[in-house]
Amino acid sequence: MKILVVCGSGLGSSFLIEMNIKKILKEIGVTAEVDHADLGSAKGYKADILVGTRDIAVQLYDIGGEVVSLDNMIDTDSMKNKLIEAIERVKHKNKN
Structure with a gap:
């Protein structure tokens, strides 16, 4: 499974969210490749899950994959x- 975190510039906020996602994945026992990118580069990635803040997430639906829209990038409970x-939607989709 591949997860791509997207922000406007592909630097600070996406890297912070990537680190939090890696912690969450470890906590829930899920193995996935996690990377981050800017919005322009995201179209070149093949990811199962795309993650971004609300303003970015609305632009991710055309790329493909499940989109996770974050209301607050530091709210790790909501992010989790x-x-x-x-992840459950991706697993269900891959079963069919």
Whole structure:
């Protein structure tokens, strides 16, 4: 499974979210490749899950994959819940 975190410039906020996602994945026992990129580069990635803040997430639906829209990039509880839901959707999709 591949997860791509996207922000406007592909630097600070996406890297912070990537680090939090890696902690969450370890906590829930899920193995995934996690990377971060700017919005322009995201279209070249093939990811199962795309993560971004609300302003970025609305632009990710055309790329493909499950989109996780974060209301607050430092709210790790909400991030964890949304990530678990997206992982379950990907697993369900891959079964069919």
